[in-house]
Amino acid sequence: MSQQKGNDSAAISGGSKTRLKTFVGSITDLEVDAIINAANNELWMGSGVAGAIRRQGGVEIETEAMSKGPVEVGQAVITGAGRLKAQYVIHAVAMGQDLKTSASFIETATRNTLERAHELGIKTIAFPALGTGVGGFPIDQCARIMVGAARRFLKERSSILKEIWFAVMDPKTAAAFEDAIREAGD
Numbered sequence: 001m002s003q004q005k006g007n008d009s010a011a012i013s014g015g016s017k018t019r020l021k022t023f024v025g026s027i028t029d030l031e032v033d034a035i036i037n038a039a040n041n042e043l044w045m046g047s048g049v050a051g052a053i054r055r056q057g058g059v060e061i062e063t064e065a066m067s068k069g070p071v072e073v074g075q076a077v078i079t080g081a082g083r084l085k086a087q088y089v090i091h092a093v094a095m096g097q098d099l100k101t102s103a104s105f106i107e108t109a110t111r112n113t114l115e116r117a118h119e120l121g122i123k124t125i126a127f128p129a130l131g132t133g134v135g136g137f138p139i140d141q142c143a144r145i146m147v148g149a150a151r152r153f154l155k156e157r158s159s160i161l162k163e164i165w166f167a168v169m170d171p172k173t174a175a176a177f178e179d180a181i182r183e184a185g186d
Contacts, residue, residue, distance in 0.1 A: 018154050018161045020147065020181045022174040023126070027167035028056040031085045033122035035167075036113055038130045039091035040099060043069035043077060048133040053089060057082035065091050074108030076116045086126075090116050094130040101131035103145055110149040118159055126165035129173055140176045147180035 027035050027049060038049045043065040045054040054062050064079040071077060077091040092109040095101040109130055117125050130146060131137035143166070150164055166177040 018159065019163045020150065020184075021163060021165050022177045022181075023165050023167045024169065024171055024174050025167065026052055026056075026169075027126050027128050028052050028084055030126045030165060030167055032124035032126045032163070032165060033086060034088040034090050034117055034120065034125045035081070035084065035086045036125065036127045036130075037065075037089050037091045038128050038133065038135075039065070039077070039093045039095075041070050041073050041075075041093050041096050042066070043071070043091055043093070046134070049128040053084070057084040057089065061089055065089075070097075073105050074112060076109060076112040078116050078120065088120060088122070090125075092127070092130055095135045099134045101135035101137050103137075103141065106130045106137065106142060106145050107149045110146045111153055114150065114153045114159075114161075117161060118157070121160060123160055123162045124165070125161065125163070126167045129166065129168055129177070132173070139173050140179075143173075143176040143180035144183070147177065147184045151184045 037053050045062040061082045068077045073093050073096050075093045079089050081089050090113050092113040094105050094109040129142050132139050132142050168174050
């Protein structure tokens with residue numbers, strides 16, 4: 001796996017040191033074990049991150065995801081990754097069919113996604129900023145929620161996760177995640 005260029009931020013203690021990093025660009029460009037889709041509870045893939053994953057990875061990702069839905073908001077569903085560089089797509093259900101989200105939906109979806117990653121035994125994972133696109137959730141709040149959920153998950157259990165990437169489309173969003181990672185550092 002080649003090295004990604006991104007900002008290396010804080011290491012968070014768990015069973016081992018897990019690096020939290022940011023990447024500005026398409027999540028589909030990252031070479032990680034799993035990428036995360038910001039999903040709705042029906043698991044259909046519309047625009048934004050979901051659309052990029054479907055375009056790059058193939059419609060089979062959406063077909064497999066929808067065969068596993070609907071699910072409750074906050075859940076996380078694993079599918080294959082089609083033509084993507086990743087092995088898996090984990091669909092973090094951070095909003096309902098109405099495309100509305102909340103802090104608790106984002107936190108629960110982040111936590112459940114990390115649980116699925118742990119079950120798969122993967123070492124690298126990339127999240128988008130859940131709920132900040134069509135869900136309209138404030139980016140700075142999302143960053144604090146997601147980084148906080150990752151930090152708590154890693155402190156509570158031993159994990160083989162080596163890197164958690166936050167893949168975003170612009171420097172302002174990356175800065176919000178970098179600030180949240182710094183604040184969460186040990």
